Amino acid sequence: MVRTIHVDEVVPAVAELCISANYDLNEDTIQSLKQGMEHEESSTGVAVLRQILDNAAIATEERLPMCQDTGTAVFFVEVGQDVHLEGGSLYDAINEGVRQGYKEGYLRKSICDPFTRKNTGDNTPAIVHYDVVPGDRLKITMAAKGGGSENMSSVVMLKPSDGRQGLINYIVKRAAEMGPNPCPPIVIGIGIGGNFEKAALLAKKAILRPLGEKNPDPELAALEEEILKKTNALGIGPQGMGGRTFALGVHILKHPCHIASMPLGVNIQCHANRHKDVVL
Amino acid sequence: MSEPIRLTTPLSRKDVEALKIGDQVLLNGVILTGRDAAHKRMVEMLDRGEKLPVSVDGQVIYYVGPTPAKPGAVIGSAGPTTSNRMDAYAHRLMELGLRGMIGKGSRGRNVIEAMQKHGCVYFAAIGGAGALLARSIKESSVLAWPDLGTEAIHRLVVQDFPVVVINDVRGNDLYQEGRKEFDLTAKTIV
């Protein structure tokens, strides 16, 4: 059975996602920050984590964005193959939702031309990734991705001979270099395999997994643990001021790759770990 | 951690000389805002030998681009932006007596050296704590260049605005030192 969804339904749903992502930090991140605070050995680190948690509470209470960088609006859309969309373009509807959400939510408009730096004025265009999936639903996930942490991300084409150890070394080296810049504590999203663009996309998708939820693949779960331990051992700590809590989590997604390649995507997510979804 | 130090702007050279890395400071009084576009414009004016529309002598500049204020609110969410984008301009303002900068993230060698030379400190506010920081901002008005929107130079009146000293006038860097203390990977040098 084909189910019809009018794109007009998409607009307010997207606007609401933009606002709630920016005002309400997800519970998994809050819990993870609290755990970090319990284990933090640095008194400055504890003070920083407390301010971050207070900030999240104030944002929710006062209906204010938790961070002034309200991000690039990134969407992951799962379109059920039995869905028929009518009334116009889905992409246009998503952008209209962003326009409305960023205006009504008093969010900052941070999108500009790469050369002239002229602001588009309404935080569009959004960056939209589509997947066609079985079923008759439309699932929209919105992530508000800040510039500071996104700037610390990278894709690198490792050599197959680098293997597991080469991958760990690369990520630990990157973590040491970025220090305070991505607003730690952070979530490290990792995409292994695929190809150039797949690795980047997996790294970004990996971040969406709730903190505290284990990777279902035991080998990847062990690798996540190891990278988490090694990056936190650097002592960078909350906001880079020294301490134990640099990363709240390491999340990995893997995909088969070419026999000649070992692509690695690393997407950095700051503590303003903003993503929300809705199913239509 | 020691008790926070309360300071009121404008700051004297002596005020900033007394600060050391890791100090928690609560700022009070007037601070200025400016980020990429405002810095670029200020330095262009100085290059042309013109006078700046605002005096930075004894002042503290906050690298911030807030979200729009809701009706009735003083300001929107107002946390720090990454400071290193201002590194190319910072020394020019220090030459004019700037005493403090507030942002987030590491500064370049040249900036740290200029801070030592001119007597200026670099504070960090918590990146991503824009809602909390907004509570300490009691007044906000545009001082110069309203055409720059969120990037215009604003005059903020702050009350107990919480910051941490990252670089002091002696060339120390909390981002280096704080990390060393908790680094489990480095060989211990005694």
Ligand code: SF4
């Ligand atoms: S990195 Fe994240 S928390 Fe920091 S300023 Fe950017 S969006 Fe905000």
